[in-house]
Amino acid sequence: MQEQIIAMISEIKEDAELASRLNEHSDIMEDGGLDSLQLITFVLNVEERFGIEIDFEQFDFDLMESVTTFCNYISELQKTAPV
Numbered sequence: 001m002q003e004q005i006i007a008m009i010s011e012i013k014e015d016a017e018l019a020s021r022l023n024e025h026s027d028i029m030e031d032g033g034l035d036s037l038q039l040i041t042f043v044l045n046v047e048e049r050f051g052i053e054i055d056f057e058q059f060d061f062d063l064m065e066s067v068t069t070f071c072n073y074i075s076e077l078q079k080t081a082p083v
Helices: 002-013 036-051 068-078
Strands: none
Touching: 002 036, 002 068, 036 068
16 A cells, blocks of 8 residues: 555656655655645545545644555545445
8 A cells, every 4th residue: 555655646746756765654745745736636546546535624634744654544444434
């Protein structure tokens, strides 16, 4: 999942080399360099790819402090997502 998240960030940034600079410890916002519009695109892509729904009103941006933290959050959402 971490590789998929990193690839999605790189794709949104249109920077193929970004994927090689990011790892499981990378901060999605700071290291990934997502602006607000790119963040929305990223979240929508994550929702579609992993079959989850992220509530933006209750979303804690601390969950984006690392790729691992965000992946753990996605995994938890997948456990409760409707089938």
